[in-house]
Amino acid sequence: MRHALILATLLATAAPVVQAQDLPGTAPMTEEQRAAFDAAVRDYLLRNPEVIVEAMTELQMREDQAAADRDVQMLAENADRIYKNPADWAGGNLEGDIVLVEFMDYRCGYCHKAYQDVEDLVSTDGNIRFVLKEFPVLGDPSVLASKFAIAVRMLYGDDAYKAAHDALFNFRGEIDPDSLARLASDLGHDPAAVAARMAMPEVQAVIDANYELAQIMEINGTPTFVIDGTMVRGYVPLDGMRQIVAQERADG
Template sequence: MRIVLALAFLVLSLMPAAALEDRTGYPSLTPQQDDEIRAIVRRLLLNEPDLLERALENLRDTKDQDRLDRQREAIAQNRAAIFDDPRDIVLGDPSAPFPVVMWIDYNCTYCRAERPVIDRLLETNPRVKVIVKALPVLGAGSRDSAKIALAVRAAYPTLAPSFHRALLDLTQPANTDAAFDVATQMSLARPEISAIADSEAIETYLDRTLDLAEDLELTGTPTYLIGDTFYFGQMAADDLYATVNQAYCGTDACEN
C-alpha cells in the first residue's frame, strides 16, 4: 500500500492542476481533501525516504515481467521461424539437441568480440549448436554483407560457418567489397554468390528477420535466446557458458 501511495504522489506531483480535473462522473476532491492526501503521502516519504525508489523499482519489475510474458508468447508463436529456418547459418553440429539463437550484425563491435567466445562454447559443449540470425541494423554495409553471407549459405552450405567467422574477423567495416574480398580469399564464385545475394528470396528473408525481431521486442545486437530467455548485449565467456549449461542440464557445467 505504501508503494502505491508513493507512485500516486509521483504522478500527482508531475501532473498540472488542469489535468487532475475529474472526468469519471464521480465527485472531485475538494481542495482541502487534495491537500490532506498530499500531506499524508509527503509524511510517508519523509519517514521512508527510499519508498519512492522502491516504488519505481516495483514499476520497472512489473514492466519487465510484462515484456517477458509478451516475448515468451511471441517465441511460442514463431518457433519455426526462430529455430527451423533452413536459410540460417548454423555453427556447430546442426543435429546437436540444444539450440542457442544469436542475432548479429556484421558491423557490430560486440558481435565481433563474441566470435571466439562462441567457438569456445561449441568446442566445450558438442551438444550445443548456435543458430545465427542476421539482423542488419547498422546501415547498408551491414545488410549487404548479410546478404552475401546468406548467399554463401545457399551456394556453399559447408563453407558458410567459415565465411561467417571471417566476416566477424574483419578489422574494417563489413560491406559488399569486404565480403566479396573474403569470398575471393576462399575461392568462391563471385557471379553465383552475387546473383543469389541480389535475389528476392534473400531480401524477403532479411525483411522477415527484421519483422521477427520487432515481434520479439529485440533492441539490438548481439542478442541471445537461450532456452526461453533473451539476453541482450555482449556476454562474458563464463557467464555465457554457465547460462547455456543451466538452460541445458540445470548446472553450470554439463557432462558431455
C-alpha cells in the same frame, strides 16, 4: 539524485491523485479534510523516503517479469521461425539439448566482441545447436556482408557459409563489392558467381524474413540471442551465457 527526483515527482502528483476521488465507502471529504490528508501523505513520504525506493523496486520487478512473460509468449508463438527456419545456418551439435540463436550484424562492435565467446561456448559445451540469423541493421555495407554470406551458403553449402561467416568477422577494412570479390577468391569461390547470386531476390528474401521476425519479437539491435527459452538483448560475456544455459537445462 534519481531517488530525489522520484520523491519530488510523487510529492507533486500525490495531491491531485487524492483530490480526484474520495475514499470508497466514506462520505465526501471537505476541502479542509482533503488538504489535511494531502499534507499527511506528503509528510509521511518526506519522513520515509525508503518507501519510494521500495515502490520503485517493486515496479521494476513487475515490469521485468511482464517483459519476460511477453518474451516467452513470443518465443512460443514463433518457435518454428526462430529455431527451425531452413534458410538459417545451423551448426554445433545439431541434436543438442539447447538451441542458441543469434541475430547478428557483421559490422556490429558488440557482435565482434561476442563472436569468440559464442564460438567458445558452443565448442566447449558440446551439446548446443547454434543457429545464425543474418540481421544487418547498420547500413548498406552490413547488408552487402549478409548477402555475401547467404549467397555463399546457397552456392557452396553450410561449411562454406561458416567459413565466410568467420572470415567476415575477422575482416578488416571497408566492406564493398571489390573487397567481397577478393574475399570470395580467398575462400576459393568464383567472385562473379557470388556477386550474381547476391543480386538474386531469394537472398534479399532471407534478410527480409529476419527483419519481419525481429519486428514481431521486438528486436531492434544486435547482437540479440535466444538461448533456448530465454531472450537476451545485447552482449553477454561467456560466463553469463554459460549461466543461462545451465539455468535452461535445470528448468528442463
